[in-house]
Amino acid sequence: MSKIIRKLLLSVLSLTLSAIMLGTVTYAWITMTNKNFLDGLVVNISAGDKLEVSLDGITYYSTLPSDLFTDALAEIQMEDITSFDGETFRASRSGAAGAAIPNIDYASLTLWFRTDGAERNVYLVENVSDLVQYDIGMDGTYVVSMGMNWRSDETFVNGPNEIDDIVHVGDHNTYYASDAVRISFLEEQIPENLLDTRNADDLVQIIVDPSGDPLRGYGVPYGALSYANKKVVHPIQTPIEKPNVVNELTEFFPHNPYVAMNENSKIMELIEDGEHTDLTKTYYVGKVTLNIWLEGWDADCFDAILRDEIKVQLKFRAGKANTN
Template structure:
């Protein structure tokens, strides 16, 4: 084999190995970074005197068939989530303008979301009051640092550079609609 043929074979092998390495890296990057795991959470919803709360969809027997309590615990919320959302559930990127209609990114426009979010219906009742006024709610979570991989302008018009740690709060991705 001539010197030129050996150099050509070596170049081809190098290109093939480079393409394989880049393909493997890209595949590994996409398969490792496109999923999110929900860590254990705590939830406690406490009603004021004379008010009861229930979680869940209204059954065929009517709203009175729900399990009415004065305090919803983490275990009750977890039981509802496990009952309603199968083990194959996956979060998707969704947004809402009205709190009830969810949309996701389509090819060139927003399209109606077909799942990909948790919807937890809460019901309130009182045997002593003729109406219940919901005047405040708070969502909290521990703040964590996240390092973004590209420079971008955040919703508050602050520019974050690549590899800059950003303080994030998981409750910012939660919405409550009445």
């Protein structure tokens, strides 16, 4: 929360993007490790035979050189910020402090993908956040953090039950920065691609809450907001409107692993660009902005998560929409 959380500084930010082919099912995932103090940056991005990645849409790599990310992310000082649409970020709940700055207050990267495969929709898949531990990961999408033990200096309500969810002065509890993380994907039209005739209404724009818990989501009156209101003279009101947030990721039909059951976490569509591989297969290209931030309106955005450590892994899957 603004005025509660000041900075979450990154010591090592490790971002790995890779893709593999299992049969003709394409997967990709991103792994990010976030520590307190900015000391160094290690970024590795690689792709498999059917999926290539680029930062500029011109030069594509099967393995993206890590130094290409160094300048973009070197100045990050993750602040508690807020966004209603995953695109416009404010440095405080009210917005009075002005716009948040990308790659200083929050992480923001533009990624291009291309493939010559048959599956041209890209989905974020397999949220296993509840199954992993900080030092033991697994395949899939997850956001996990070490957790910080905090002794409360106020009595406040930390859940929907005003009797059972009371935290008293002196109570010790563990709080997790991972519970306050939000991730947005903003698909972009590619104007230089004459075959990409989509307009803004055709493009995907989603916010994902990796915790998958809407009861502890944006603008609830308990949790961090209840605590914050113990510290101010004039109570902070809950927002009237709340953003649309994806809590459950897309799954695929068991009998047809290439077809998505829904479009919940579709992040982009790859569009033909008229270029061809050496084997005369057509390339399909997509462009997306990835934003990762600490949501200041989240129920778990306490002071205590300031010095927590976060790991993020995002797994993507190329597939087809369900046309039935």
